[in-house]
Amino acid sequence: MEILKVVNLKKYYGDVKAVDGISFTVERGTVFSLLGPNGAGKTTTVEILEGLRKKDEGEIYYFGEKKESLDSETKRKIGVCLQKSAFFDNLTVLETLKLFRGLYGKGLKLSEVVDLFQLEKIERRRVKTLSGGQLQRLAVAVAFINDPEIVFLDEPTTGLDPQARRQIWSVIEHFKNQGKTIFLTTHYMEEAEKLSDYVCIMDHGKIIAEGTPSSLINSSGLKTVVEFDSDQNVDVKYLEKKDGHYVVETDTPEDLIKELLRRWNVSNIVIRKPNLEDVFLKLTGRDLRE
Known part of the structure; x- marks a missing residue:
């Protein structure tokens, strides 16, 4: 009602x-x-x-x-x-x-x-x-x-x-x-x-x-973000890479992690699924408004 x-x-x-x-x-x-x-x-x-x-x-x-x-x-x-x-x-x-x-x-x-x-x-x-x-x-x-x-x-x-x-x-x-x-x-x-x-x-x-x-x-179309560290050159498509720290977007985080663990020496894996804040920023932009 x-x-x-x-x-x-x-x-x-x-x-x-x-x-x-x-x-x-x-x-x-x-x-x-x-x-x-x-x-x-x-x-x-x-x-x-x-x-x-x-x-x-x-x-x-x-x-x-x-x-x-x-x-x-x-x-x-x-x-x-x-x-x-x-x-x-x-x-x-x-x-x-x-x-x-x-x-x-x-x-x-x-x-x-x-x-x-x-x-x-x-x-x-x-x-x-x-x-x-x-x-x-x-x-x-x-x-x-x-x-x-x-x-x-x-x-x-x-x-x-x-x-x-x-x-x-x-x-x-x-x-x-x-x-x-x-x-x-x-x-x-x-x-x-x-x-x-x-x-x-x-x-x-x-x-x-x-x-x-x-x-x-x-419905946002946003992907899961996977972050990890590696002392090797990891051959994946990444959003960011700095000092051995990688940030990767993926629709299949489980498959990505399996591949990372199988092929490279990786550590400090963090998985972050999209949340409402990500949706909000996508729709309204990231610039601060007064």
Whole structure:
């Protein structure tokens, strides 16, 4: 069952086509990821869906109903974690959770949120004393405080250490298993590949590819990369060779490795299959964009 449907959404700023006629559907109980390089139009799209920015054209359907703007009933069913969140500096973490919980009149138990996001050790600390990572964990927790049906997480793990990032992943999977829907934007392709049921890759205001992570990888035409070292001149077609270190692309890594071991003295063999990051870079280019 679809929880969100977008049809021909457009948002222009003069000659800049920030969102240029995109369409997609988000199914209930899934993690949907919108990916793209800086300037692709992701944040503008998300802000329109959250009711923070007005669209120029297009249709948006929430829970099967067309919405020209977000009414209070729809807002109560939505959770939002923005790229940057602002809280009252002198409130404690627990007081902040109580405040947002009270704005909705219903939601999750505070003890459940504190436990899920591992906020026990900082629940009595004032917001102004939190580190960047702790503040980000609080922002994600607030997004779930009203027990929403769909949660928008815009770069939710930015600034978190690997352990904290994995903990947020487990929380996302927990809520997904409860039938909640997660709309995710992230620059961490590993994160998107692990969590997403469906991915849309956006660039220059348009969706340029979509599908499950595995289908995008399988249809990309990318090959497996095999790296190895050898003190011999290995007679294979390679992408790179430097100081006896070879990088080779192949469709048949098992056959290549058998040949390498049979004919040459090789060591430090590493096999890397294509992943979502490889697909992303192939589609959007490798140049950094500001």
